[in-house]
Amino acid sequence: MSFPNLLTVPKIDKTGVEERVNRFCKRSIKNSSKTHGLHLALSMIDLTTLDGKDTPENVKRMCYKANHLHDSLQGIPKVAAVCVYPTMVKYAKKELKGTKINVASVATGFPSGQSSLDVKLSDTKFAVNEGADEIDMVISRGKFLAGEYNFVYDEIASVKEVCGKAHLKVILETGELDTLDNVRKASEIAIYAGADFIKTSTGKINPASTMSVAYVMLNAIKDYYKQTGIKIGMKPAGGISSSKIALQYLVMLNETLGHEWMNKDLFRFGASSLANDILMQLQRQESGYYESIDYFSKD
Amino acid sequence: MSNIDLNKIWNYTTAKESKDHILLKEKYDLFINGKFVKSKSRKYFNSVNPATDEIIAKISEANKEDINFAVKAANTAFKSWSKLKAKERAKYIFRIARMIQERAKEFAVIESMDGGKPIRESRDIDIPLAANHFFYYAGWADKLEYAFPNTSHEPIGVAGQIIPWNFPLLMAAWKIAPAIACGNTVVLKPAETTSLTALKLAEIIEESGLPKGVVNIVTGGGKTGSEIVNHPNIDKIAFTGSTKVGKLIKRSIAGTHKKLTLELGGKGANIIFEDAAIDQAVEGIINAIFFNQGHVCCAGSRLFVQESIFEIVVEKLKDRMSSLIIGDPLDKNTDIGAINSKEQLATIKKYINIGLEEGGEIYQKKCSISEKGNWFPPTLFLNVSQSHTIVQEEIFGPVLAIQTFRTIDEVIEKANNTPYGLSAGVWTEKGSKIFKLTKELNAGVVWANTYNKFDPTSPFGGVKESGIGREGGLHGLKAYLKFK
């Protein structure tokens, strides 16, 4: 691991990015490729609840949902993980025992990240000790915008160290980074500091993930892979509420990083309501009727 | 270096645009004096779908008599059309714009069936731009005195307009809209292989109530075109096509009263510096050469890559090429459609052979190509220099010649080292470099950090042997006015 050479980080032209993204969105995904895509998307979901009002009970209900998305639909995959606050990890872990569904925990003073390094590290350790398989940390955006890139890098590297076996997803909170150039720069720092995944957003800031920022991050992953042969994962989070948007992300993934990234080990959706929308679409694919959300559980 | 494999991608099932609602007549006649009339020649030629080899309609071949008739109709119509209140002229043109928008999908499907371009392009680019062009120039009709202050001007008369097969409806719009907005009348000939959308436009013109004879659409090949060029009662020739034919036209109207605008060939230089936004630049390079199968006069067919980033750029280009989808123009997921005609395919193949004979190193996208129809895969040529034929001559296909450079002065010199001067592209994140390059490049249009963008408000046209005059924008009006 080493600090990236920020002088050689490619510049980003936003208009060009938006034009490219527009092309992904224009792909028409129908019939069997749609079913395939929806199954894939479902399997990549980190079913998420990150509220102050979360209780063991609602976390349990969500875990049950994660494991029983819609039992009447045959052959659908389970979600990849649930994503909760550190204090909820043990309940989730218990509920998902025996399943292959991971438990991811946000940490490091989520969502603002405005805590001391000590607090961040103990927050992370706590989540890991509680059994979290994955840690979703936030970077210090204030430090980043102030140009203290070394600080940001060191912090990520320190968190990575205490993660142990848990996978580290680094949330850039792109909605606060102002420009796509910054998104690219932050991606490089996170990747070089040891991120297993880079993630767009906390979901607490508007805008959350956009196709444009995700595209920039995918390109950072691509360039890193070309140089090192190491595959970094990607997790767009927030704002991905419909099947249509999820499929657009998958098209983008498919045409940017290719089939090796088209699985839950390297791509996740951070979302809460996406699963039900996909289920509705799959049900519709099967029955031929448009569905009502009332037929799908809202846990 | 690790390679990204985009070949075994999640395959999208075909998403074919329906053509059920498309009504094509078996035979199309000439549109003269406000209605469809049979050609005096009684001859028809086939319009073929270049993706399937199917004959989709029969098109009239206009002869000298037909042209006489059309010019006469245009001449007669000119007397009243040029005197009509400008604001009323405008309303007709606005109406045409709106009617194209209403029937946009139909036009898009026909454009793709007739010309082979992907439906994504005809739907998102050609047809909306054509409608917007009419809308833009409609608004100028009653404001011409503000376009050229302190001058006195009047419409020229009858404009003979000959358009190419690469953007059939769009080129018709580029020609007709400013001409009639300025008070001229028109005899327009679409290209032989792509007459259908112009004839559909004739239907709209008929329905719009535009006074008869203001726009006449005659079909046919080169011979029909030369009847227009040489007709004594035509006052203005506007031609878009090859430089060779453009020169012939200029020669044949020498000494006559005819005014002339030409929009001809090109060999656009696309220059990428090491400080470019590289991923967007690569996308721009792809779009510059593979847009519309490379059948674009302003295509960025000569790529100049700064030496320090040569390898990475070529690799990224190859990656991007592998995700391009080639196939049925009517499939909404198709990126690259069919080559417009057998003749054009032969021309492209001829240049490929020349390129190989001259020692060029070829790279082509792997793709399975249907036996029917005209297809050619996206192609790169490496190891070529300024002296190679494929670097000098316009191929008009999806073939990119790649060269390297070291310094700014060197690349400017190479970029300008061509008789053409239509377009150029520059990719760098340094502002002063952009201004230096855009100033020094001999081209009518320079795209900086973008490529192949078109807009009704933006003048388009070339210097040197790429043409004379501009189309689009305020400056495009000049070609259709006579200044006293």
Add this chain to the structure above:
Amino acid sequence: MARINVLKTYKNFIGGKFPRTESGRYFQIKNGNEELLANMCLSSRKDFRNAVVVARKVQKSWQNATALNRGQVLYRVAEMLESRKSQFIEELMMTGLSKSHAKNEVELSIDRLIYYAGWSDKFQQVFSSVNPVASNHFNFSLLQSVGVVSVISPNDYSLLGMISVIAPIIVGGNTCVILSSEKNPMASISFAEVLNTSDVPSGVVNILTGKRKELLSHFASHKDVNAIIYCGDNNQEIKEIEHLSSENLKRVKIYKHKNWDHNSSQSPFFIETCQELKTIWHPNKV
């Protein structure tokens, strides 16, 4: 014994020098009484070719001079002409112009130079545009010089006509090769002396004397010339020019009018004639 006048040898003006014609030939200019006024160079296609070479060589640097600079150079030409006004009046009178006509022509010539000197940093503002395209781009169009222009100068108004044609050419950053008035080339070549003592860079303006009949086809066909301006109304000559200029799609401008002393013979549109419109696009989002 009365003093013998020293007669002037009229030569071509190429690249800031006054060479004799490469052909060694000459033609005679006589006054109304058939008295010899001067022997003029009967320039050949080679003289023209040499002139195009120098005009091409300096074109870019002249184009890249600031508009302010080009304006001041033109103004300096006017100053030089003003100071040699009497010489030009005399020369014009030699070919039969009345004193008042000659004086008028010279004064108008000076004024015309000043008129165009003033346009140098303004015409761009009149003719360029910002185009409001319907996408995320900033788009603008501006004028750039067409390059090297060959000029068949008016036969009438040998001084004023020529100045009226070349001032708008050079103020726009072009360079030119001129075939001077066949009827009275003396004032044209003397004007070269004015140019040479002002600040016009060598090669920006090149003046040849000779016969239209011999040189016209070369002026029209040379492939390193970007535009041709023809002043006259000989339809045969016009046809020939339009025909030959097709070879490299040279821009052709025909000035049939002869009223060079009229105000309508000056406008920024004369500048625009020798300009190309260039349109530039750039994305505008960060």
